[in-house]
Amino acid sequence: MDFDDTPEEAAFRAEVKAFLAAKAPKYAEPWEGEETTRDDVYLKRARGWQAEKAAAGYAGITWPKEFGGRGGKPMEQVVFGQEEGKYDLPTQPFLIGLGMCMQTLMAHGTPDLIKEHVGPALRGEKIWCQLFSEPIAGSDLAGIKTRSERKGDEWIVNGQKVWNSGAHYADWGILVTRSDPSVPKHKGLTFFIVDMKSPGLEPRPIKQISGGAHFNEVYFTDVRIPDRQRLGAPGEGWKVALTTLMNERLAVTSFRDVSVDVPHLLRLARSIDLETGPAIENAAVREKIADFYVRSQGLKFTNYRTLTALSRGETPGPQSSIGKVVSAPKTQQIATLGMDLADMAGGLLDGDLAPLRAAFSQTFLSAPGTRIAGGTDEILRNIIAERVLGLPGDIRVDKDVPYKELPTGR
Amino acid sequence: MNLDFSDDQKMLRDQARRFLDEKSPLKAARKILESDAPYDRALYKEIAELGWLGAAIPESYGGLGLGYLELCVIAEELGRAIAPVPVSSSIYLCAEAILRAGSEAQKQAYLPKLASGEIVGTLALAEKAGVPRPDRLETRLEGGKLTGRKIAVPDAGGADIAVVAARAGSGVSLALVDLKGPGVARESERSVDSTLKVGGLGFSGAKAEALGPSGEGWTLLQTVLTRAAVLYGFEQLGGADAALAMARAYALERYAFGRQIASFQAIKHKLADMYCLIELARSNAYYAAWALSSDAAELPLAAAALRVSASEAFDFASKENIQTHGGMGFTWEADPHLLLRRQVQLRHVIGSPRAWKERLVAELERRNAA
Numbered sequence: 001m002d003f004d005d006t007p008e009e010a011a012f013r014a015e016v017k018a019f020l021a022a023k024a025p026k027y028a029e030p031w032e033g034e035e036t037t038r039d040d041v042y043l044k045r046a047r048g049w050q051a052e053k054a055a056a057g058y059a060g061i062t063w064p065k066e067f068g069g070r071g072g073k074p075m076e077q078v079v080f081g082q083e084e085g086k087y088d089l090p091t092q093p094f095l096i097g098l099g100m101c102m103q104t105l106m107a108h109g110t111p112d113l114i115k116e117h118v119g120p121a122l123r124g125e126k127i128w129c130q131l132f133s134e135p136i137a138g139s140d141l142a143g144i145k146t147r148s149e150r151k152g153d154e155w156i157v158n159g160q161k162v163w164n165s166g167a168h169y170a171d172w173g174i175l176v177t178r179s180d181p182s183v184p185k186h187k188g189l190t191f192f193i194v195d196m197k198s199p200g201l202e203p204r205p206i207k208q209i210s211g212g213a214h215f216n217e218v219y220f221t222d223v224r225i226p227d228r229q230r231l232g233a234p235g236e237g238w239k240v241a242l243t244t245l246m247n248e249r250l251a252v253t254s255f256r257d258v259s260v261d262v263p264h265l266l267r268l269a270r271s272i273d274l275e276t277g278p279a280i281e282n283a284a285v286r287e288k289i290a291d292f293y294v295r296s297q298g299l300k301f302t303n304y305r306t307l308t309a310l311s312r313g314e315t316p317g318p319q320s321s322i323g324k325v326v327s328a329p330k331t332q333q334i335a336t337l338g339m340d341l342a343d344m345a346g347g348l349l350d351g352d353l354a355p356l357r358a359a360f361s362q363t364f365l366s367a368p369g370t371r372i373a374g375g376t377d378e379i380l381r382n383i384i385a386e387r388v389l390g391l392p393g394d395i396r397v398d399k400d401v402p403y404k405e406l407p408t409g410r
Numbered sequence: 411m412n413l414d415f416s417d418d419q420k421m422l423r424d425q426a427r428r429f430l431d432e433k434s435p436l437k438a439a440r441k442i443l444e445s446d447a448p449y450d451r452a453l454y455k456e457i458a459e460l461g462w463l464g465a466a467i468p469e470s471y472g473g474l475g476l477g478y479l480e481l482c483v484i485a486e487e488l489g490r491a492i493a494p495v496p497v498s499s500s501i502y503l504c505a506e507a508i509l510r511a512g513s514e515a516q517k518q519a520y521l522p523k524l525a526s527g528e529i530v531g532t533l534a535l536a537e538k539a540g541v542p543r544p545d546r547l548e549t550r551l552e553g554g555k556l557t558g559r560k561i562a563v564p565d566a567g568g569a570d571i572a573v574v575a576a577r578a579g580s581g582v583s584l585a586l587v588d589l590k591g592p593g594v595a596r597e598s599e600r601s602v603d604s605t606l607k608v609g610g611l612g613f614s615g616a617k618a619e620a621l622g623p624s625g626e627g628w629t630l631l632q633t634v635l636t637r638a639a640v641l642y643g644f645e646q647l648g649g650a651d652a653a654l655a656m657a658r659a660y661a662l663e664r665y666a667f668g669r670q671i672a673s674f675q676a677i678k679h680k681l682a683d684m685y686c687l688i689e690l691a692r693s694n695a696y697y698a699a700w701a702l703s704s705d706a707a708e709l710p711l712a713a714a715a716l717r718v719s720a721s722e723a724f725d726f727a728s729k730e731n732i733q734t735h736g737g738m739g740f741t742w743e744a745d746p747h748l749l750l751r752r753q754v755q756l757r758h759v760i761g762s763p764r765a766w767k768e769r770l771v772a773e774l775e776r777r778n779a780a
Binding site (some may be wrong): 311395 | 411412413414415443479516654658661662669670673675677678679681682683685686689690692693694696697699703714715718719722725764765766769770774775778
């Protein structure tokens, strides 16, 4: 056991470090006039950084060379990510496009579509978003109802999508629709890529409980999509969507809000006074710090075990499936404890008054989203139970019923 | 990055699992549970012959000198099988104390016999309920004579020698005692897990030799407990894994409301939670194994984290395994209680997770101050 790079990894890391040292600093600080991640200056900076990576061969490290990738190993992607993560770079806008949309396109798209779209996405010229969930269907994604109807060489789409990160600035989106409501839900879906500038397509920001607006709802009113932008056969959209969902767990699209962990808690506990002195001397606080510490360390070394498999060229074991279902509730609990320690000031969001510039109360407000986005705690437990432990799936009462006859509750 | 065991170590683990599957199924533990025998002597003899006891003991002292990573994989399998043998008392505690603190003569005298299974050792610390501290110890070592009384000593009934924490002058010393000599009284104690029996040891002027420098006993003891925590952690991990496997098997075979109970989310989520805690413990265990085998400065923190993590995993898995079994799980006849019992024994034997959480945070503070 050791924590060292292999000689090849070390050589690659040195290469990456040199590249980053030369190119990253320019993109690692907000540019003049940049205020939020919703504005144009931020996107310009993000696109610029992605273009630099593509030019140097560090975009799409594991992608096949025929698609413009590097044809590299998963471990090289990991090494690049570790080094890139040391700078505060604007990579967020591309996570969905490169991590999920392009994976889906490369698996199911026609050669023409792949050629048209993969290059621009890789170079940061086009940003992609995902148009999957709906007000009526989230965890039960196959229950969506946004309707697509074929008219000659086009499809006409009407409906509403929701929780679409980046839809307000994306150029393209991947879209699941219901093309046939007369068959059971998994069988009547059709999958498209859609130009976000299409007439009748309207993203609206959704304000979250944290006050931010990372995602949107997207309305479709008679949006016309050429049939050549369909992925997979009509009615086979579920199969295509599954490719996206499998990649979603790898892409881990997390909110980039402030987050707190054990080091924050330790800093707070040293600096804040309880009844008889600093919180760090309180036995109940100490016990909780230990509980959180073993979870954080457990997750860290679970990740190391996954990296070990990648480094050996093996397929990682299923242990990485515990990541979000452990970390998201833990973050929420740490935030709650931090606020409790602040006592009467616990609810303050004011950075000048709340400890650690209100990191705990800020995290408290973003934490519920993390437990839901990219698979709820409950869905993730089902996945562990079914795919890792091999337990039977739920009995599905809607399996053989035509979609249009399913009860919807409203 | 390499946080995994080697192919050879995994092969040893597989061999150990196959051996224990055959020689020490749960009914072997049940036999000891229902008898007065201190442990399964025939099984212990075979384990000794396989060389497991001496896996981490240097060849010059009669061991195989393989290393601690090998002992860790064996420990996981002993825990999985809840093997009714005194490996932990004799090797993780007693042999470890002699290796860390003993003189050359003491190592030569005792380690080969512990490695061959010819004698069994243990370590005695607790004197009453509550957390032990140097100033609370009443057992005394004076002029080579030991006086006092220890309780909840693991394998007290089956052990031939014991390392005993005692006050000597103003400090604490470790004393090595022949439990078969005069002035030693063994007292049987009832405990939750009688597949690994604990007992009391009374000393009335028993002949004892000092182990390690006088007055440094407490520090040495902490080192031994820290190192043992890693090995106990692997046993706890194996036991937790066994509880999950048992719960899973039962949930798949048991039908209620016209379907396998494993198809109910209440059961699926319970088992998924077990899996999460077990994987966290496994990851903490691998890191602690690395720290133990490389004598890393991170060992005290890594060992405490594993102790907490593995205790939590085994506690949850052993209780929810019974819950998954329903009423049958509460019977003497069904096996789940064997895991519940072992869980309790392993949780308390070198101090409860509550105490180890305190050590963990103290260590975090120490590192922050440094």
